[in-house]
Amino acid sequence: MVAAAAAAVIAFHSYSPQEQQQANAQQSTDTPQLSKKPKTILHKNPLYTPVHSNLSLQFKEKILCLEVMGVDSGKALSLNPLIHSTTLNSIHNIITFLQSKGILQKDLPRIIGMCPKILTANIDNELIPVFNFLTRDLNVPDHNYRKVINKCPRLLVSSAENQLRPALFYLKRLGFRDLAALAYQDCVLLVSNVEHTLMPKLDYLISLGFAKPEAIEMVLRCPGLFTFSLDNNFKPKFEYFEKEMKRDMNELKDFPQYFAFSLEKRIKPRHLEAVECGVEIPLPLLLKTTDEEFAELLKQRNKSKKL
Numbered sequence: 001m002v003a004a005a006a007a008a009v010i011a012f013h014s015y016s017p018q019e020q021q022q023a024n025a026q027q028s029t030d031t032p033q034l035s036k037k038p039k040t041i042l043h044k045n046p047l048y049t050p051v052h053s054n055l056s057l058q059f060k061e062k063i064l065c066l067e068v069m070g071v072d073s074g075k076a077l078s079l080n081p082l083i084h085s086t087t088l089n090s091i092h093n094i095i096t097f098l099q100s101k102g103i104l105q106k107d108l109p110r111i112i113g114m115c116p117k118i119l120t121a122n123i124d125n126e127l128i129p130v131f132n133f134l135t136r137d138l139n140v141p142d143h144n145y146r147k148v149i150n151k152c153p154r155l156l157v158s159s160a161e162n163q164l165r166p167a168l169f170y171l172k173r174l175g176f177r178d179l180a181a182l183a184y185q186d187c188v189l190l191v192s193n194v195e196h197t198l199m200p201k202l203d204y205l206i207s208l209g210f211a212k213p214e215a216i217e218m219v220l221r222c223p224g225l226f227t228f229s230l231d232n233n234f235k236p237k238f239e240y241f242e243k244e245m246k247r248d249m250n251e252l253k254d255f256p257q258y259f260a261f262s263l264e265k266r267i268k269p270r271h272l273e274a275v276e277c278g279v280e281i282p283l284p285l286l287l288k289t290t291d292e293e294f295a296e297l298l299k300q301r302n303k304s305k306k307l
Helices: 002-012 017-029 031-037 059-069 071-077 086-102 104-113 116-120 125-137 142-151 153-157 160-176 178-185 187-191 194-207 212-222 223-227 230-245 251-254 256-260 265-278 282-288 291-307
Strands: none
Touching: 059 071, 059 086, 059 104, 071 104, 071 116, 071 291, 086 104, 086 116, 086 125, 104 116, 104 142, 116 153, 125 142, 125 153, 125 160, 142 153, 142 178, 153 187, 160 187, 160 212, 178 187, 178 223, 187 212, 187 223, 194 212, 194 223, 194 230, 212 223, 212 251, 212 256, 223 256, 230 256, 230 265, 251 256, 251 282, 256 282, 265 282, 265 291
């Protein structure tokens, strides 16, 4: 177990102040040894080169702990510099806490790799409120914590009071009633800022000419709309829909999933093929069908056209 490994590192390297001074003194006098290739899991880590020989033994042990967990220590430290000052014992406590909530050892590299801030979170004030939110607000049973956290690790670094509950309140106001869907499928919406992420997407749809109830219905049918970039997704795809495809806006209202398809790999090629064949295909069939189904569809439409 990773927690056990962390505990072992802590236990094996627990020093008294005098012992630590001796260890540091010895470390500083033994610098030449660091030029040798260490026979450890960290033999490629730059912290073991002479350039970094002044780093404390405890810090190197902390790096070792991260690497044993399967976490990229360099990336983790870059994203969360507070790891520099946290203790091994604190990391051990957080890992133990997560495992007590059903998180498995094999889940940790991805979860911590995505959100290294977890390692410096306060268990009582930050982590426990998140799990309370899952239980009380989303009705997630204890045995399903792992499923939800693996779906969206960012939940663990989101404030239950300032982020998760306001997002849930906003989504409920829009008409999201299926708590299970929010918990297990669309939980990324809960970590999205209401003012800066969710509301602007709805406002953009309204700016296209949809009435607010129509725009709301679109995001209810396709929650993924809330996760798409305005500049990299919505705008170029709508421009192509309007100027090149010249389709009716009602089609977009009825099939908002249009924005979920790749413009270059699916929308443009399918549209151009249909134009070349001189056939018009409903938007869902144009995009949802497999390549084989689409080819057969074009063939059938061509036959019907000739008749």
